[in-house]
Amino acid sequence: MKDTPDILCIGSVLWDIIGRAPVHMRAGSDVPGRITRLPGGVAMNIAMTLTRxxxxxxxxxxxxxxxxxxExxxxxxxxxxxxxxxxxSDDLPTDRYMAIEGANGLIAAIADAHSLEAAGDKILRPLTDGRLGSAAQPWAGPVALDGNLTQALLAEIARSPLFARADLRVAPASPGKAERLAPLLPHPRATxxxxxxxxxxxxxxxxxTAEAAAEGLLSRGASHVLVTDGGSAAADGSRGQGVITATPPEVLVTRVTGAGDTFMAAHLVAEREGADRETALDRALAAAARYVxxxxPT
Structure with a gap:
């Protein structure tokens, strides 16, 4: 094992319990399908894709x-x-996520990430005690950060010297937790x-449109944003360089949970390899399309 990892994935790591049915569903549907338990959570999904x-x-x-x-x-x-x-943690249970997906996409989901929230800044100790960095010598590599952390902790990260040199890649866990990212929106090193x-x-x-959304985020102080919109055009917005768009490949959708995390990981890898904005966006969309x-993703 290498002493120093290539990237840190900070946030939710839990069990995904996913029920999938091959038919269209609505609230109250009771249909045959498959139920699986797989490692999941935003940070875990990103980490799994990065290993590939x-x-x-x-x-x-x-x-x-x-x-x-x-396990x-x-x-x-x-x-x-x-x-x-x-x-x-000796007194907190391992977190879980439960979702129902039909042929028409995600029907409902519940994320039980209370243990992660309760642990708070304990999860950041390796960045303070010298194992991965310290305030004097902060971590200088990429960090994938997810919105399952509390808004207070995300706000602390936004101003912390521990992340002053990090390449921050930030994603919400869900629309319901998107507001938690507000403190990181103007961070100069955050995508x-x-x-x-x-x-x-x-x-x-x-x-x-995603293009309008990217422009809106830039006007709110963001430095670099990626906005997806399902099967419609996605956008990459960068301060001083404007907004570009690309349309994802058309595929038959068989799963949706984890698609955004796959997009983020693939985009990070493309940029790490020196790809320009257009190429990085295309590669990320292709990886997400293969995933769904x-x-x-390859």
Missing amino acids: FGLRPAILTAIGRDTQGA LIQSAELMGIDCRFLYR IYVNREEAGILCQRDFT SGDK
């Missing part, structure tokens, strides 16, 4: 000292994810990844 691109990510999160937590760590390590720096709905929540207005069609 040949990187070694480390996760900074809270996992309980329970059977589910031990989750074992699964992560088997995928090549560095688990040395995560926080194990914000949102969908059109989440952009509207951050800007407190409605947008009809049921294939692994």
Whole structure:
């Protein structure tokens, strides 16, 4: 194992319990389908995708000292994810996420990330005690940060010297948690990844296109934003360089949970490899399309 990971993924690592049915569903539907339990959470989904691109990510999160937590760590390590720096809690259970998906997309979901929220800044200790950095010598690599952290902790991260040199890549966990990212929006080293709905929540207005949403976020002080919009055109907005757009490939959608995290990871890798804005956006959209069609991103 390398002493230093390639990237830190900070946020939710939990079990995804997903029920999927091959038919259109609505509230109250009761249909046959499949139920799976897989490692998930925004930080975990990003880390899993990064390993497929040949990187070694480390996760900074809270996992309980329970059977589910031990199984989750074992699964992560088997995928090549560095688990040395995560926080194990004696009194908090391992978090879980439950979703129902139909042929018409996500029907409903509940995220139980209360243990991560309760752990607070304990998950950041490796960045303070010298294992991954300190206030005097902060971590200088990429960081994938997710909105399952509390708004207070995200605000602390936004002003913390521990992240003064980091390449911050920030994503909300869901539209319901998009507002938590507000303190990070003007951070000069942050790239914000949102969908059109989440952009509207951050800007407190409605947008009809990803392009308009990207322009709105830039006007609110963001330095670099990526806005997706399902099968419609996505946008990359950069201060001083304007907004570009690209349309994702058309695919048969077989799953949706984790698509945004895959997009973010693929975009990060493309930029890390020196791709220009257009190429990075195209590669991220292609990876997300492969993911929702049921294939692994490559």
